[in-house]
Amino acid sequence: MQKSGVHRTPSLKVSVPQGQQQSLRRLGLCSQIATGGSQQSSPVVFPEKRGKKIKAASSPEEKAKADEHRIDIGGGGDEKSDLLGSLVYSGKLLLDKRGKDDAADVFNKKAVDARLTRRALVWASNVLQLDDVVSLTYNVGLKHFTVHAYPVGKGCFTKPKRSRKDFRFIAPTVEEAVQWVASFADQQLFINCLPHPLVSKKKQGSSELFSVPIDTPPELVFRCKSAPKMLVILNPRSGHGRSIRVFNDVVEPIFKLAGIKMEVVKTNKAGHARELASTVDISLCSDGIICVGGDGIINEVLNGLLTRNNQKEGVSIPIGIVPAGSDNSLVWTVLGVRDPISAALSIVKGGLTATDVFAVEWIHTGVVHFGMTVSYYGFVSDVLELSEKYQKRFGPMRYLVAGFLKFMCLPKYSYEVEYLPAQKEDPEGKTRLEREVVDVQDLYTDVMRRSSREGLPRASSLSSIDSIMSPSAGELDTCSSTHASAEPSEYVRGIDPKMKRMSSGRRDVAAEPEVIHPQGQSTTPSWPRTRSKSRSDKGWMGLTSVQDPPPTRSSWGNTGAHDREDISSTVSDPGPIWDTGPKWDSEPSAWDVENSIELPGPPEDIETGLRNQSMTPRFENKWVARKGHFLGIMVCNHACRTVQSSQVVAPNSEHDDGTMDMLLVHGCGRLRLIRFFILLQTGRHLSLPYVECVKVKSVKIKAGKQTHDSCGIDGELFALNGEVISTMLPEQCRLIGNAPERH
């Protein structure tokens, strides 16, 4: 019978020329461990492989020879052999099921040919993928070693699941066992290297069995990867309290097997994760912060990291995700992982996936909140708000309940939307991503670079909309303007070099201490405006929520009266819900140039504008405006798959394409809404005539007067309170784990 998770192959043929199998006997620690020799003076020596270890091919000829070692499954030829990669080590092994097959006669009878390749361990007709292996345990001086793995089992009636399997193998000799273990270590697997079981603690120091101190880290004995240091932030409320169980029962054992040195902190209130991420000593989490929970806790950690005093540190800390919340769209969409075991394995295996971040800035207050998944307005954010009421009673079902209730008393939502498209129609009428003229240096991820030399006027209004739109709500209007009067703040542009470059032509304007809106440039008829100051004028202290002198805003009606109304609303603007306390660091030094990131990137002259020519976008930035009724607006940073269903909100969006996909569900009424949600289940929602999907670089949104103006960012609820602008910050976060290959 087939063992779960271990694949049997009907005929397994390996063509390894005998010549290549000759011993490459070299001196090393492994022989010392194997023989208990004590001549070795330094313990920090990588064990040289003996026997059938195959040397990595360096020259083309060697490579060609190495190819001959590929394992041919079922005689299928080269294509299939690539599945397992090239051979690393081979020999005889016995899978010891009962834990007492050590006897030589048993071994001789039952041992089978075994091979370790770059991707799998193969013995007899069994294949264990190395991707499923967490670590090995080896007791020094013994002939056996144990491989700890989490292969996917065979689900008879249920979905196949991963479960732990420990394979105890016996090698013919101690020396060969060491060779096997060292070969696994070469494949970046953690080796849990323990003393000989017979050595009592007292004798450990003087034991002749070892030439190394007993507490020598395994990475010094075997050349395996060193144990990572991580901070685990666990939201005990996530997934209706399921997260603690998920962590204790599933994730922690895997992390322990993998030798991860972790500090576990359970959050005690909303906002705790954010505080931790913004203040934690980096030495505690140099290899990452692991979030155990839903998308909400990840969002908190992201915001904490991006607002650390030292930006460089903040951006350098990768985020690992263990899905244990009511939904985990980010890790499912970006890394293709949706169960905690696979997530833990992916964290153990390492690798980093750069992911775009978007910044939503409240233009009136300058407050910025970051997200990685989606920001939404209209029906969905209303559901989010209503669902809070039912948190205790319905748990994860509360969204369904709130959705139904909101649907039954569906209000009308009206918005002003202005966006900078990332797509351009070419002469054949096909849309394609707008590309800036960039040189190679532009391809670097320029993380959190900020220049104090820039001082552009901050975003101020939707003036271009007003000029063209009729005040009649419900009518859909479209226009383009070549001059957007609102831009993301210097802070946001400071994070994203591309935004700065897009704005580089306005440097001269920025140099002025006070900026009067360039009315002449706008397509908007001029109406009285007050002056809005640039960030530098206001002694911009980074992410403060200090209320600025209220800038005048244009509103739905293009009249001064409306302007006045907006002023009053601005004055009393309480800002986003969470922004009630002094949570932001207001240290000016946080944004000083001395802290600018020194990661590989464009040279300084980009910052000084000397290379403006090559950085100027090829196309003139054309802001497009929409105004009217919208059932919903969703600005997605990735495809936004949901774990619970097969929904894919923005199928064409990628987490690292430097753009956001904005979905506008035009109009109002239940019929439209229900059609949208029904087609969303089958992925055909974009075909609806009232659904518009645009790739955008930046988008400004303002709720109409009668509209309940809440907004959701990655599942966190905020009050809209005026105009917000969302801006792309390409690849400003790194997730732990490798994204599946895209085709």
Ligand SMILES: Nc1ncnc2c1ncn2[C@@H]1O[C@H](COP(=O)(O)OP(=O)(O)OP(=O)(O)O)[C@@H](O)[C@H]1O
């Ligand atoms: N100890 C805590 N007590 C109460 N709320 C907390 C605590 N820790 C975190 N939170 C908040 O819980 C919210 C939801 O967290 P998360 O997304 O991780 O779980 P979830 O189960 O997916 O939640 P939801 O069902 O609300 O989406 C976050 O907004 C976070 O701020």
